Amino acid sequence: MYLGPILLTFVVGATLIALYFIPHHQAQEINSELLLWATIVYAFALILGSVSLWSVHAQRIRQRISGWPFSLVTLFALLGTTFMGVAWGIGEESPLGRFYSMVNSPLASTMFALLAFFIASAAFRAFRARNVEATLLLVTAIVMMIGRVSVGEFIWRGFPGLTEWLLDVPNLAAKRAIAIGVGLGAVSTALKIILGIERGYLGRTR
Amino acid sequence: MTWADRLLRLDRRIIFLLVAAGTALPLLMPVNLPISVSPRVEAAYQTIDVLPAGSTVLFSLDYEPDISAELQPMTIAIMRHCFRKNLHVIALTLYPAGPGLVEPAIRVAATKEHKVRNKDYAFLGYKSGFQTVMIGMGESIRQQFPVDFYGTPLDSIPVMRGIRNYGEIALLVNLTASSAADYWIQFAVGRYRKPMVLGATAVMATDYYPYLSSRQLLGLIGGMKGAAEYEKRMDLFGDARRGMDAQSLVHVIVAFLVILGTVALFASGQRGPAPRAEKPQE
Amino acid sequence: MPSELDTRLFDPGRINLLIGILLFLAFLIINMLRARAGHSFFIRPLAGLQALDEAIGRATEMGRPILYMPGLGDMSEVGTLASITIMTRVARKVAELGCDLEVPCYDPMVMAIMDGVARQAYREVGREHDYKVGSIYYVSAQQFAYVAAVTGMMLRDRPAANIYMGSFYAESLFLAETGNLTGAIQIAGCDKVTQLPFFVCACDYTLLGEELFAAGAYIGREPVQLATIAAQDWAKALAIAVMLIVLLLTAFGHPELRRILQVS
Numbered sequence: 001m002y003l004g005p006i007l008l009t010f011v012v013g014a015t016l017i018a019l020y021f022i023p024h025h026q027a028q029e030i031n032s033e034l035l036l037w038a039t040i041v042y043a044f045a046l047i048l049g050s051v052s053l054w055s056v057h058a059q060r061i062r063q064r065i066s067g068w069p070f071s072l073v074t075l076f077a078l079l080g081t082t083f084m085g086v087a088w089g090i091g092e093e094s095p096l097g098r099f100y101s102m103v104n105s106p107l108a109s110t111m112f113a114l115l116a117f118f119i120a121s122a123a124f125r126a127f128r129a130r131n132v133e134a135t136l137l138l139v140t141a142i143v144m145m146i147g148r149v150s151v152g153e154f155i156w157r158g159f160p161g162l163t164e165w166l167l168d169v170p171n172l173a174a175k176r177a178i179a180i181g182v183g184l185g186a187v188s189t190a191l192k193i194i195l196g197i198e199r200g201y202l203g204r205t206r
Numbered sequence: 207m208t209w210a211d212r213l214l215r216l217d218r219r220i221i222f223l224l225v226a227a228g229t230a231l232p233l234l235m236p237v238n239l240p241i242s243v244s245p246r247v248e249a250a251y252q253t254i255d256v257l258p259a260g261s262t263v264l265f266s267l268d269y270e271p272d273i274s275a276e277l278q279p280m281t282i283a284i285m286r287h288c289f290r291k292n293l294h295v296i297a298l299t300l301y302p303a304g305p306g307l308v309e310p311a312i313r314v315a316a317t318k319e320h321k322v323r324n325k326d327y328a329f330l331g332y333k334s335g336f337q338t339v340m341i342g343m344g345e346s347i348r349q350q351f352p353v354d355f356y357g358t359p360l361d362s363i364p365v366m367r368g369i370r371n372y373g374e375i376a377l378l379v380n381l382t383a384s385s386a387a388d389y390w391i392q393f394a395v396g397r398y399r400k401p402m403v404l405g406a407t408a409v410m411a412t413d414y415y416p417y418l419s420s421r422q423l424l425g426l427i428g429g430m431k432g433a434a435e436y437e438k439r440m441d442l443f444g445d446a447r448r449g450m451d452a453q454s455l456v457h458v459i460v461a462f463l464v465i466l467g468t469v470a471l472f473a474s475g476q477r478g479p480a481p482r483a484e485k486p487q488e
Numbered sequence: 489m490p491s492e493l494d495t496r497l498f499d500p501g502r503i504n505l506l507i508g509i510l511l512f513l514a515f516l517i518i519n520m521l522r523a524r525a526g527h528s529f530f531i532r533p534l535a536g537l538q539a540l541d542e543a544i545g546r547a548t549e550m551g552r553p554i555l556y557m558p559g560l561g562d563m564s565e566v567g568t569l570a571s572i573t574i575m576t577r578v579a580r581k582v583a584e585l586g587c588d589l590e591v592p593c594y595d596p597m598v599m600a601i602m603d604g605v606a607r608q609a610y611r612e613v614g615r616e617h618d619y620k621v622g623s624i625y626y627v628s629a630q631q632f633a634y635v636a637a638v639t640g641m642m643l644r645d646r647p648a649a650n651i652y653m654g655s656f657y658a659e660s661l662f663l664a665e666t667g668n669l670t671g672a673i674q675i676a677g678c679d680k681v682t683q684l685p686f687f688v689c690a691c692d693y694t695l696l697g698e699e700l701f702a703a704g705a706y707i708g709r710e711p712v713q714l715a716t717i718a719a720q721d722w723a724k725a726l727a728i729a730v731m732l733i734v735l736l737l738t739a740f741g742h743p744e745l746r747r748i749l750q751v752s
Contacts, residue, residue: 017509021502023397025493028341035338038564042597049596049626056625067644092305101306104630105271111632112272115658118665120225120460121218125668126689127464128471138464145461148431150239151454160242172415178681178697179416180727185701186566186679187512188720193569195516197712198704200573201563201601218669272632345493383658409658413682420750 006196013194053078140166210473213466221463228459232451239454241447246418247435250403250425253377254284259292261376262369266390267311268382270303273407277381279446280405280433281311284379287440289319294365295327296375298351300339300386305332305355324363331355336386340393344372372398381405387414395422405432504748511726515719522718523711529718536675536693537574537706540651543673544581547648553588554578555647557638557663558602559654559678560594560631566701567679568598571654572605573704574677578651579609583618590647591624594634599626635659639666652676652691653700656683664690677703 012034019031057071065071084096091097129135146152147163192198243251257263265285269277288295299308312329321327330351333339342350347369348360360366368374378400380390387404394400401424404414408429417423427436430453433446523529547554556578561568575591582589589606593599603624610619627637639662642650650667652660652675660676660683667674668690676687677695687694695703698720705713730749737745 021499021506023494023496023499025345025495028345028494032338032341035335035341039335039338042562045595045597045600046629047596048600049593049629052596052599052622052626056622059622067640070640101271101303104633105303105306108630108632109271109274111635111662112658113275115661116229116456117222117225118661120456120463121221122661122665122668122686122689123460124216124218124221124463124467127467129468130471138468142461142464145457149454149457150241150434150450151458153242154239160244164244167412168415171412175412175681176416178684181698181724182679182681182701184512184720184723184727185698187509187723188516188716189566189569189701189704191513191516192704192713192716197520197716198569198573200576200605200704201569202604409682 002199002202005202006199010194010196013190017194050078208474210470213470214474214476224459224463225456228455229452232455233448236448237451238447239451241431241434241438241450243435243439244432246426246428247432247439248425249418250284250405250427251287251436251439253401253403253424254287254293254379255291257291257293257376260294262294262296262365262374263288263377263379264372264375265295265297266300266378266380266382266386267297267304267308268300268380268384268386269307270301271307273383274307275445275449276407276430276433277383277405278307278311279430279444279449280427280436281308281381282315283433283436283440283442283444283446284381284403284405284427285312285315286319286442287436289315289321289326290440293376296330296347296366296369297327298330298339299332300334300336302332302334305329309355324358324365326365328360328363328365329355330360336389337393340389341397344393344398346371372400375400378402379405383407383410391417391422403427408432501750504750512719512723515722516716519715519718519722520712523715527711529711529714531702531706531714531717534695534699534702534706536677536695536699537577537703539673539675539693540574540578541581543649543651543675544578544585544587546673548585548587550648551587552648553590553645554582554649554651555638555642555667555672556589556591556651557654558591558593558598559652559656560634560659561598561655562595563597563601565655565679567655568595570677570679570700570703572598572601574651574653574700574707575602575605576609577707579606580613583610583613583615586615586618588620589623590641590645592627592634592638592641593625594627594629594631596626596629599624631657631659635662638663642666642670642672646670647672649673649675652678652687653695653703654678655680656687661686661690667691 016031016034019027054075057074060068060071061075081096081099084094084099088094088096123141127134127138127141129138143159144163144166146155147159152159152163189198193201254263265281267277267281285295295312297308297312299305309329312327316323316327331354333350339350351360353359354363372394378390378394380387380402382404383406387406387410390402395402402422403425404417404423405427406414406429408431411426411428411432414423414426418426427433430446430449434450437444437447544554556575558571558575559565559567563569579589591602591606593602606624607616607619610616628634643666647670650663650672652663654677656663656678657680660678664674664676664687674691675693676691677700678684678687679697679700681697684694684696702717705717734745734749
């Protein structure tokens with residue numbers, strides 16, 4: 001029952017690997033074409049997403065599940081933006097474009113700005129000298145926090161140099177080690193999928 | 207409950223208030239703390255500075271409003287540098303909300319340096335699909351962007367004359383907060399051998415240090431601090447330098463809170479492993 | 489690259505990568521043959537995965553849901569594929585114990601696949617009818633809209649356990665810190681190195697980088713799957729050896745060998 005999808009995965013996966021090594025312009029055109037296909041498939045998946053969004057939130061409103069007014073706002077926004085897009089297009093100056101840049105963008109920026117508060121709160125809780133390793137982490141964190149901003153240089157001229165060393169030597173060494181591990185893990189997972197060893201994505205749990 | 211215990215259970219809203227005050231005060235009352243230029247930013251500056259006048263620099267400005275505090279001042283500073291050196295600038299964005307930021311940034315930089323649209327720079331606008339666009343531009347820029355952001359055909363834009371693909375581009379500058387940087391390194395640097403300078407958010411920047419040592423990147427500007435360094439190198443006083451005082455004070459507040467938490471921990475006698483979920487049985 | 493169209497059938501600058509992939513493939517085949525011949529492989533315990541069962545058990549006892557987040561990656565991200573594998577284990581256990589599972593998704597395609605995986609897991613434990621349609625749902629493909637929806641849900645529904653597995657970006661700390669505030673047991677696994685410190689700070693257990701990819705083999709305990717971990721270890725040993733040799737040769741005045749590590 002799974003032979004068809006596994007074969008398809010193998011053929012597409014092996015083709016894409018081969019295309020990586022073939023710089024011929026026609027091969028690269030095929031590569032671009034395949035990437036376009038992925039975009040088209042994604043567009044169809046968005047229909048599934050919209051259906052899911054609608055059914056989940058409609059159910060929440062019907063059953064008055066906690067937070068249901070938010071679901072109402074979501075569905076209203078879904079219908080409203082769809083209507084704007086269909087009626088007046090999706091250009092920069094269209095109502096949808098303006099809605100995007102005047103409502104969605106500021107909201108996203110506000111959410112991102114909250115990160116500073118979350119970082120401060122997490123740092124206060126996590127950086128405590130419970131043992132030798134945690135103490136090392138704490139001292140390094142303080143040196144980095146002070147040394148990476150102008151005030152560090154104001155306090156001691158050697159701070160920027162010290163933080164550069166911390167970033168360039170211990171930090172980079174650890175990052176490279178983790179990155180090599182991640183890279184090999186990713187190659188291994190990709191090969192397992194292409195060869196049909198890993199079939200979780202087909203819904204097979206064993 | 208002792209003072210130490212109370213401090214250890216500090217309501218996080220108090221921390222939030224301190225951070226808010228630490229951000230707002232220096233913006234209202236700037237101190238202008240000193241800034242030194244790091245080797246990575248200096249390398250980025252030099253890469254642009256040595257380009258001969260008339261060379262074309264391609265800017266891929268792949269960010270949206272959420273990241274603009276870090277990357278918008280960077281865009282303006284680097285573009286002003288290019289304009290001062292009489293380099294031609296071609297800009298594009300791979301994010302749908304990008305044009306709303308990129309267009310005013312180019313306009314500000316060009317106005318300050320007395321440069322004219324289409325003669326000194328072109329803005330191609332937004333196109334979706336990272337890899338498709340990057341690979342496609344290797345074949346033909348016109349195929350990916352037949353018209354610019356304002357609807358003018360590329361063939362009618364003087365600054366685009368003779369620019370067919372990456373072959374005519376002297377340098378790629380990518381400012382991003384996403385994996386777009388990885389793709390640009392893979393395609394523009396790897397496949398088409400273009401020199402590249404990267405501007406990234408502070409969180410991301412250290413991920414790209416290995417690319418500097420392998421010379422896949424010629425310069426790296428990280429976060430608002432990097433942008434402030436670039437402004438300093440350009441002898442400008444822009445939004446990044448203005449924001450550095452606030453960033454400094456917030457860092458000091460967080461460092462102070464961390465020290466305070468540790469002092470409270472010692473005073474409460476709760477040292478030892480961090481409390482965490484009970485370990486499950488094998 | 490010149491403006492002329494490229495007509496080469498092979499990029500010689502990538503020969504080292506090709507050799508690397510072929511070697512990896514060879515390691516994989518050798519270890520799979522060893523596994524078929526009855527060789528047993530050791531895999532060190534991963535506390536984060538061991539904690540999954542406890543977290544699901546705790547949620548069942550408390551009568552609260554489990555929140556499983558597959559990250560913001562799409563189906564081309566290997567981290568997402570690893571997350572799907574871990575989801576198989578979570579869904580089976582949830583189906584066995586009968587607690588609620590909520591999976592808010594960022595990518596509609598990931599949602600569809602997660603839904604298929606969960607249904608199959610319920611079917612395999614004979615509880616197909618207990619599967620709640622709509623428990624795996626699409627939220628938004630906007631990063632911070634997703635954050636707002638999920639953190640809001642965390643604060644309203646107070647899930648007993650939050651499981652973060654996959655590729656996460658700037659939203660990692662928002663989600664993990666809010667989850668920490670609600671007192672949920674939190675288990676994370678992420679392949680994005682930059683985000684790992686945030687998860688380590690705010691979660692009870694964190695799978696670091698490649699541990700996320702090893703999860704499939706660890707969960708299944710199938711010899712062939714474990715063989716892939718052994719192949720990965722061989723590749724890592726080879727990478728270390730090559731780096732050491734190149735480093736020593738460079739130190740002794742033969743930097744030209746560095747070229748074998750350069751990729752075009």
